[in-house]
Amino acid sequence: MRALGWDDHFAAAYAPFDRIDARPGRVLRVDRGVCTVLTTQGADRASLGGGVMAQAAADSVQLPCTGDWVVVRDWPDRRTTIEAVLPRRTQIVRRTADKDASGQVLAANMDTAAVIEPLDSGPDLGRIERLLALAWDSEAEPMVVLTKADVTRYPDAIVDQVREIAPGVVVLAVSADTGAGLDELRPQVAEGRTMALLGRSGAGKSTLVNALAGTTVMTTQAVRRVDGKGRHTTTHRALIPVPGGGAIIDTPGLRGVGLLDGSEGLVAAFSDVDELALRCKFADCSHTTEPGCAVQAALDDGELTGRRWASWLRLQRELAHESKRKAVRLREEQRAARQRARERHA
Ligand SMILES: Nc1nc2c(ncn2[C@@H]2O[C@H](COP(=O)(O)OP(=O)(O)OP(=O)(O)O)[C@@H](O)[C@H]2O)c(=O)[nH]1
């Protein structure tokens, strides 16, 4: 348990739940509401207890997810349930596609949130920026891992290019084929540490897991099936213990991730742009035509690329749009509640 990150902090959170038929465990994966939980007694399948279900109904972020430390309870009829999710230290949350735009937790309690981008088709800088905002939001240490370094002739040049758009973040190029760069990554999955991988399908996440965890765990754990729309989806969202070390969390291949309203990770991911904007002559500079605009000056002399500036504007607009949607939804809910109250009193 310690190897997987169990510590005094989680032990203290568990203490109030401690009883003879309860034990702590870490969620390895979730399939349609059934969790596979690793405890000192091995892996167990557990369904959600009533309390957890009630909390999750009010807020989907409360649903147990891969990486969570939970309280499992054994019942006389041999059922096992999850009675509580211990407070997370870190979590990667994305906006779900459904209309109520709630959050979905992709991974919990990781120390490192690694953005995985392959080098076989020139890295998509915009995607790295977006995923980095998510990684910064998680409170874990963000990182960029460029995979398949063996298929490109000048990986170092690309690493430099990516560093430019990832201020304050370690950027590594690795190859599962040649093993290059893997040693620099291993400390992230040392005993007691967990690294989560975030990236699109085909980015090389499973291959990286295999390279770090040794065996071909993923191929045996991955459950590929065709969803209702005939697409192949990888349903694994698994935590894989690393022999002699900590753990890796492989999130499902992300098609697109929406940032949640209130994301502060965006500012952290664009700290260079944020600092530039602070140097403008006017505090309320719109960075378009004002004299003394540091952003326009940086764009002119090439210190800031037009691509990065446009990317920042686009993500900011997206967040603004999200908070507007949220405000509208809140107002509608309040109006409906008032209406119900009136009807009760009528
Ligand atoms: N040349 C080379 N190919 C690699 C490397 N790592 C992964 N690949 C290939 O890239 C493809 C995708 O790798 P996966 O590990 O399956 O990608 P993934 O991110 O797990 O994708 P999903 O499971 O769909 O989320 C496979 O065909 C791998 O063989 C590498 O280091 N070098």
Ligand SMILES: [Zn+2]
């Ligand atoms: Zn300005």
